[in-house]
Amino acid sequence: MIRPRMLPLVLKYIVRHQARTLLTLGGIASAMFLFCAVQAMRDGVAEATQETADETTLVVYRENRFCPFTSELPEDYGRKIAAIPGVAEVSPMRIVVNNCRAALDVVTYRGVTEASLRSMDLMLPEGSIDDWTRRNDAALVGVRLAERRGLKVGDRLSAAGVTVTIAGILTSTNPQDQNVAYVHLDFLQRAAGNKQGIVTQFNVRVADSTQLDAVAAAIDEVFSNAQAPTWTSSEKAFVSRAIVDIVRLTSFAGWLGIGSLVAVFALVANAISLSVRDRIKDHAIMQTIGYPEHLIARLVVAESLILSLLGGVLGLSLAVLVSWFGSFTISVEGVSIVVQADIATILAGMAICAAIGASAGLLPALRAARMSTAEAFRAV
Amino acid sequence: MRRLPLDYAIRNLGRSMGRLAALLVGNALVISLIIAATAFVEGMRSSMSPQDASNNVIVLATGSEESIERSEVPGTTPGILTASVPGILEIGGTPFVSPEILSALIVRASPDSKEDLRAIVRGVTPGAFLVHDRVEITAGREPRAGSNEMLAGELAHEKLGVPAAALAPGQSLWFDGVEWTVSGNFRAPGTTMSGELWTSLTDLQVATKRDGLSCVVLRLGSAEFADIDAFTKTRVDLELSAITEADYYADLLRFYRPIRIMIWVTALLIATAGVLGGLNTLYSAFAARVREIGTLQSLGFSRRAIVLSLMQESLLVAMSSVLIALVLCRLALDGVAVSLTMGIFQLSVDSVAAFAAVFTGFALGVLGAIPPAWRCLRLSIPEALKAA
Numbered sequence: 001m002i003r004p005r006m007l008p009l010v011l012k013y014i015v016r017h018q019a020r021t022l023l024t025l026g027g028i029a030s031a032m033f034l035f036c037a038v039q040a041m042r043d044g045v046a047e048a049t050q051e052t053a054d055e056t057t058l059v060v061y062r063e064n065r066f067c068p069f070t071s072e073l074p075e076d077y078g079r080k081i082a083a084i085p086g087v088a089e090v091s092p093m094r095i096v097v098n099n100c101r102a103a104l105d106v107v108t109y110r111g112v113t114e115a116s117l118r119s120m121d122l123m124l125p126e127g128s129i130d131d132w133t134r135r136n137d138a139a140l141v142g143v144r145l146a147e148r149r150g151l152k153v154g155d156r157l158s159a160a161g162v163t164v165t166i167a168g169i170l171t172s173t174n175p176q177d178q179n180v181a182y183v184h185l186d187f188l189q190r191a192a193g194n195k196q197g198i199v200t201q202f203n204v205r206v207a208d209s210t211q212l213d214a215v216a217a218a219i220d221e222v223f224s225n226a227q228a229p230t231w232t233s234s235e236k237a238f239v240s241r242a243i244v245d246i247v248r249l250t251s252f253a254g255w256l257g258i259g260s261l262v263a264v265f266a267l268v269a270n271a272i273s274l275s276v277r278d279r280i281k282d283h284a285i286m287q288t289i290g291y292p293e294h295l296i297a298r299l300v301v302a303e304s305l306i307l308s309l310l311g312g313v314l315g316l317s318l319a320v321l322v323s324w325f326g327s328f329t330i331s332v333e334g335v336s337i338v339v340q341a342d343i344a345t346i347l348a349g350m351a352i353c354a355a356i357g358a359s360a361g362l363l364p365a366l367r368a369a370r371m372s373t374a375e376a377f378r379a380v
Numbered sequence: 381m382r383r384l385p386l387d388y389a390i391r392n393l394g395r396s397m398g399r400l401a402a403l404l405v406g407n408a409l410v411i412s413l414i415i416a417a418t419a420f421v422e423g424m425r426s427s428m429s430p431q432d433a434s435n436n437v438i439v440l441a442t443g444s445e446e447s448i449e450r451s452e453v454p455g456t457t458p459g460i461l462t463a464s465v466p467g468i469l470e471i472g473g474t475p476f477v478s479p480e481i482l483s484a485l486i487v488r489a490s491p492d493s494k495e496d497l498r499a500i501v502r503g504v505t506p507g508a509f510l511v512h513d514r515v516e517i518t519a520g521r522e523p524r525a526g527s528n529e530m531l532a533g534e535l536a537h538e539k540l541g542v543p544a545a546a547l548a549p550g551q552s553l554w555f556d557g558v559e560w561t562v563s564g565n566f567r568a569p570g571t572t573m574s575g576e577l578w579t580s581l582t583d584l585q586v587a588t589k590r591d592g593l594s595c596v597v598l599r600l601g602s603a604e605f606a607d608i609d610a611f612t613k614t615r616v617d618l619e620l621s622a623i624t625e626a627d628y629y630a631d632l633l634r635f636y637r638p639i640r641i642m643i644w645v646t647a648l649l650i651a652t653a654g655v656l657g658g659l660n661t662l663y664s665a666f667a668a669r670v671r672e673i674g675t676l677q678s679l680g681f682s683r684r685a686i687v688l689s690l691m692q693e694s695l696l697v698a699m700s701s702v703l704i705a706l707v708l709c710r711l712a713l714d715g716v717a718v719s720l721t722m723g724i725f726q727l728s729v730d731s732v733a734a735f736a737a738v739f740t741g742f743a744l745g746v747l748g749a750i751p752p753a754w755r756c757l758r759l760s761i762p763e764a765l766k767a768a
Contacts, residue, residue, distance in 0.1 A: 019663060019751075019755070020660055020663060020664075023656040023657075023659050023660050023663075024656070024657075024660060026652065026656045027652065027653040027654075027655075027656035027657050027660075028653070030649045030650070030652040030653040030656070031649070031650070031653040033649055034646060034649040034650060037646075063556075064485060064486040064487075064555065064556055065484065065485060065486065066484050066485075066486060066496075066498055067449060067484035069447075069449045069450045069484065070449075070483055070484050070485065070588075096450075097450075098446050098447070099446050099447045099450075099635060100447060100449055100450070100484065101447075101635065101636075101720060101723065102639070102720055103635055103636065103638065103639065104638035104639065104642070105638060160443060160444075160446070160450065161442060161443015161444065162443070192443070193441070193452055227589065228589075241496065244498070245719055245720060248719070256646060256650070259650065260649075260650065260653070263650065263653040263654065263657070264653075266657060267653060267656070267657045267660075270402075270657055270660055270661060271660055274660065274661075274663075274664045277664070
């Protein structure tokens with residue numbers, strides 16, 4: 001766009017009006033911070049709900065219920081489900097949350113059997129499954145829950161009337177595992193409401209991903225006339241249904257994200273227009289000593305681009321820091337949405353800043369380039 | 381101090397209509413965001429504020445103090461409570477005791493519909509109308525036991541995502557393949573109940589195949605909270621806990637604190653971008669008038685009088701923006717329903733939001749004018765007069 005030797009000139013323009021530059025950078029940083037936060041939330045929702053072709057997990061829930069408090073299925077359904085052709089594994093699960101409402105600090109207990117826990121794809125940077133099996137009140141907590149509550153191995157966690165001892169911290173590629181506490185199924189059944197033999201749901205692994213719908217239909221068929229009929233869906237579809245209000249909130253937040261980008265455009269365009277207006281004399285002199293019109297235009301666009309990118313870097317870095325240290329997770333009905341700005345969000349943000357910077361500077365650049373030398377001197 | 385006339389400030393505003401429009405729109409946007417955030421927070425707060433004079437106590441299962449929906453208490457609890465604790469309010473021999481079930485259920489608009497409508501259903505007895513005296517039936521009548529009838533709150537259609545007419549008296553909903561008829565509508569201002577469907581306690585127990593209760597709400601007469609609390613602590617076999625209705629909603633409001641903070645941070649971030657952009661515009665507007673300001677000083681107007689006049693200009697724009705923003709928000713946002721999984725509330729553009737708008741406008745007007753005015757006035761008169 002411009003030769004490197006012209007760069008000091010552009011930087012001089014930027015630092016010449018320090019107050020204006022700082023105000024503009026502050027504004028862009030605020031807007032890009034918000035954009036990044038909104039984008040991280042949208043990414044979290046997409047990650048938790050987008051179905052893939054190789055999905056093999058089904059969730060069996062009580063029909064016509066939502067919120068784990070109301071879904072109660074007999075634990076012995078597990079045997080009948082395991083006998084259905086195509087089912088590879090059945091994990092009964094009791095879920096207890098301190099609140100079913102959407103919030104940022106929900107504790108979700110998942111009561112599972114030892115066999116189910118060992119079959120999960122979990123990594124344990126601290127503690128071990130053996131430690132978990134040794135204590136009846138032991139819990140393996142997700143890394144985000146541990147960070148948010150400042151938990152370490154050996155600590156006690158109390159929520160929803162249930163107190164557990166931390167036996168390990170777990171990480172997983174599944175966003176649902178990062179904000180839960182895995183406890184012993186029989187312990188949770190007794191500790192939360194004396195519900196021996198009752199589970200909230202079954203997580204079913206299907207041998208062949210192409211058979212997912214057929215197996216789901218077969219499970220529901222088996223229990224269609226039972227005391228507690230079931231509703232079976234893929235894990236992602238189950239999460240989509242649970243977070244319907246958050247999806248609505250996210251689409252509204254999407255508008256806020258677009259609003260932030262409009263604000264960035266307006267801020268950069270305003271600052272560059274003011275800057276060009278202040279430099280009419282400079283441009284007149286530059287034209288007199290032989291600077292071509294297109295070079296003047298490119299200098300203005302470069303200034304706009306640099307300003308926009310600087311503000312973007314500031315806002316995006318701040319957003320990344322806050323999201324990493326805040327460990328934000330939106331939970332509802334026992335399912336979680338991890339809100340974390342990743343490298344893709346930052347790169348997308350920088351690309352958008354560059355595009356906005358270049359386009360916002362275009363009109364003032366054209367105006368500056370098209371002004372004749374005489375006109376420019378007269379305007380001074 | 382010799383002051384500049386107000387006319388001077390007003391006439392100056394008309395110098396550049398483009399700049400005036402940009403400032404008006406920018407300020408109105410910032411103030412609208414503050415109003416929207418206040419309306420959200422106020423709406424949420426007012427829906428979780430039990431009556432000032434309320435003397436209600438909620439008895440629920442130990443460990444479920446954060447959420448009635450999770451609680452399960454024995455069906456015999458109301459009888460044991462009234463027999464064991466004297467001093468519960470009574471009128472004409474009827475105790476103010478309401479056994480209730482609160483359940484999250486999926487209902488359907490027609491028997492063959494595949495669309496899930498997520499409803500919060502409360503199973504009640506006539507005692508509910510004694511303890512929840514903000515509830516007022518606006519159409520039809522209360523649900524009768526054994527008839528599979530429902531009383532729909534005024535915001536229930538918003539919660540379910542159906543037209544209001546779908547929950548008018550006489551309309552039907554289906555749950556577990558069984559038809560339920562809407563017997564009437566109710567309103568319950570200042571509570572979270574407006575988004576609920578109320579039905580007979582026994583009908584809901586049959587439909588959901590449960591014999592226990594979620595909670596028992598009672599109103600204190602001569603008894604004190606400590607009496608109920610002592611009862612729950614004495615009867616450990618029942619695994620009960622007591623909490624005043626005011627404390628329950630205060631805890632609920634505290635639970636939503638991070639969401640309220642998130643709303644404020646979002647509004648403040650956009651507002652910051654708007655304010656900084658506005659300051660940029662004011663800087664340039666005032667900087668272009670350095671010579672004029674020098675002339676005013678040479679005519680004998682003090683710096684303070686000039687700052688006051690510049691502030692008048694800025695305040696006139698800001699307060700006009702306040703008016704624009706308040707009218708727009710009142711028309712577009714007031715009463716809009718916001719659904720939050722287990723509840724619903726309405727945005728409230730009330731006197732608190734209006735105060736927040738005026739305060740923000742005043743701050744924008746005063747603080748927005750001072751830094752650029754200071755920058756223009758720090759020049760000496762000869763320097764200002766010579767300025768381009």
